[in-house]
Every structure is written in structure tokens, then in C-alpha cells.
Amino acid sequence: MSKENLNQTKAIEKLKDLSESARICMFCTDLSKLPITARPMSLQETDKEGNLWFISGDQSNKNFEIKDDNKVQLFFMNKSNSEYKSVFGKAFIYKDKSTIEEKWSPLANAWFDGKEDPNVSIIRVTPDETYYWDTKAGKLVTMLSFVTAAISGKKTDNSDGIEGSLNVKNK
Template sequence: MNAYASIVAHPREALQDGLEKVRAGMLGVDGSSQHMQPMTHFPDWEANRIWFLTSKDTDLVRELKSGAPAKFCVTDQEHGFDACIKGHLTEDLDRAKLDEYWSPVAGAWFQGGKDDPKLTMLRFDLVDAALWGSTDSKVKFGFEILKANMDEDKTPDVGAHTILRF
């Protein structure tokens, strides 16, 4: 299903589905001089959290202050889905979550496996998310563009936007 209809009807499910279809997004700390960084996400929807596995050597971790406001953004052109999630980011090496999310792919990044001294986790406690979904209908898109060009007071209606609070 295209994200447009899902965001209108069920925004929380649209976010969950959107993050399942995309394996990585961009994570950054508000007010930091660092650029956002690509990260693979591991949602924990029951706790309204997203987890990330990373190295203690990254600029992000070195400059992170516990509970810092942060944003995680994902985009999926194929399904017309975009999201920017706000929350609070904390370094938290949770061994139970590490066991849950560990995989051969994660292991490829850490020479010492789950016991690598550089391995850490980031816990992203969710506050809210802005979701956008665009239509996948070329006919609707064309019709909306035509209407907007015929009436200077109209803009094309080709998507949905909502804010989801946790």
C-alpha cells in the first residue's frame, strides 16, 4: 500500500510500516556541529523507542550528552513515504536489546563481536514524528497539477502530512 492512504487512516501503523521497508535513515543531535549520520534502526514500538548499534569512536557518540534532543529522518521514494522523528538520544548498551538485534550484518562491523570494546548502543526515546505520504497515482498527480495551473489560488493536493505524538 502507498503511504498516502495509510498516513491518513493509521499514522502510527504507517510509521511502523515505513521503517520496516527502509533499513537506514539519518540520525543527528540537535544543536550539534556534526552532520547527521546514516544509521540502521531497530524499533521497539512497545517502549516507543528506536535503538541503534554503533561504535564509541564515532563523532556522534563522543559528543553525545545523555538525553540530548535528536532527529531521525527516513525517506522511501518507492512507497511515497517520508518521516522525521524527534526524540531524546542516550548511550545505553542494553545487553538484552543487543542480543535481540544482533545479526551477522552487525557482527561484520565489530571485530570483537558483541563483546567488542568499541560497541555501544544508542537509545532514542520518541517524542513525535512528522509523516508525509505522496500519491502514487500519476492520474491524480496530473489532475492536481492541471487544476493548480488553471487557478492561481490552488496548490496541488498530492500528499498527506500528519504529526504523530508518542
């Protein structure tokens, strides 16, 4: 497995690509208590600055936990492409109409009585530390490599894997 750390624009592009292709993550809060509290959340978007946006119920345990301690960890997995990502960062809750209007999705009507529902909130996660695991050639080529190694009895060098950190902040 090779290592490739990415910075700023390339890091944001990779973050956006991996998170939006997975779409669902395990959203973890209350990180100081074990076991950590995790629940599946659907990503609305990853913006051009690398922020990740979610729609959430303002009265949810997640929101209460964020209000107490805004450190969060997100785990994305796109099994079909063998892509994985871990994001540690800070979460911020928005209740203003303009942010709700901008980030609203009609799919959220399954949980809310429209965007005017007083329980609607928007969560923005700003990444502090992000790490990814990916394949250079895609899942099919990787699987063929493993199958060939298994049939031939030779070990795979796993050279088509790639991992690294994504630094989305300007330093």
C-alpha cells in the same frame, strides 16, 4: 494535502510502518551547532512503545555527541512509496550484554568483531515530536494524478497526500 494527526497506538503503528519500510535514516546530533552533524544509520527496529533502536560504535563521534547532549533528529525517506518522516527525540546509549544480545543483527558484523566487540553499543531513541508525510493511495496513483494534471493542463488538487504529527506518548 489533508492532515491527520495520530495518537498512541495508531501513531506507533504508523511510526513503525514508515520507519521500518525506509530502514535507513539521517541521524543528526549536536543540534545546537550549524550545520548539524548528520550521518546515515540503519534502523534495527521500532518497538511496540515507539522507541527506535540502532547499533552504533561506542567510540563514534555520534556516541560522544549523544553523551554531551542527547537531543537527536532523525529523517527517514522511503522514496519508492513517497513516505517521509521526521523524528525529534532523546537518545540513550546501552552497553549491557542483554540489550546488545536482544538488538544484535548479523549484518553488524561488517562493522564489529561480533556482539562481544567492546566497541558495540545500542542506541534507543524515544520520540518527543514526530511528523510524517505520506500518500493515501500510494506512489503510482499519485504519479498518475500528476501526469494527468500535466497533460490536461489542469492543476492537481494534491488531495491524495496526507501529513500529520505522531504522538506516541500517553498523555
